[in-house]
Amino acid sequence: MEPGTVRPGGRTARVRAAVLEAAGDVLAEQGFAHLDLAEVARRAEVGKTTLYRRWGTVTALVTDLLEDMAEQSVPRTETGALLGDLTANARLVRRTLTDARQGPLFKAVIAAATCDERTAAALRRFYEVRIEEWEPCARQAVERGEIPAGTDTREVIRAVSAPLYYRFLLDGGLLDDEAAVRAAGAACAAAKAGAFTTDTARPRSSDR
Structure with a gap:
C-alpha cells in the first residue's frame, strides 16, 4: 500500500486533516517547488517523523x-433537465478555480503534473472522480430522451469543464458566471445535436 493511502480515524484522522490543510496552504502560497515536508509539519504542528x-x-x-479534495467536493446537483445540471456543474468548477485558496493550489498541482508522473496520475484520478460523480446527469438525460442514445455521457461532462480550465490556465480571460453558463450551454447544445454519440450510434448521412 502506498504511503498516505490509509484512511484512519480518531487522533490519526485529525493529524491527517491538519497535515493536508497545511500542505494545501503551502501549495497555494508557494507552489509545488517549495512544498517541504518539514514546513508542512511545522504548520500542522506535528512531528516531522510523523510526515516522513x-x-x-x-x-x-x-x-x-x-x-x-475529490472526496470532499460538493455532490452533483440534479435539476431534472440537462442544461440545469450542466450549469450547476460549470458553476461548481468555476467557483473552485476562482477560489482564493483552491485556484492557486490547482495551478501548482497542474504545473507539477507536467513533470511528475505520480502527481499527474493523482490529478487524473481527481478529475475522474468528479466525472464519475456528475456523469449520471447526462445518463439520465439519455433516459429522458433529451439527448441521443449512444451518447458518451462522460464526454458530455468533460466538455463542460474543459473550456473553463483552458481559460483558467491559458487564456487569461475572466472566469465569471457568464463563462460558466456559456460552457454549460455549449456542451448541452452539442450533446443534443449528437456530437458525443459513438460512431456506431451516429446516424449515417443516408439515414437522415
Missing part, C-alpha cells in the same frame, strides 16, 4: 491531498 513515516515524499502527500 506516513507519507514519505512530497508526491505522496500531494496524492493524498488530491484524493481528499
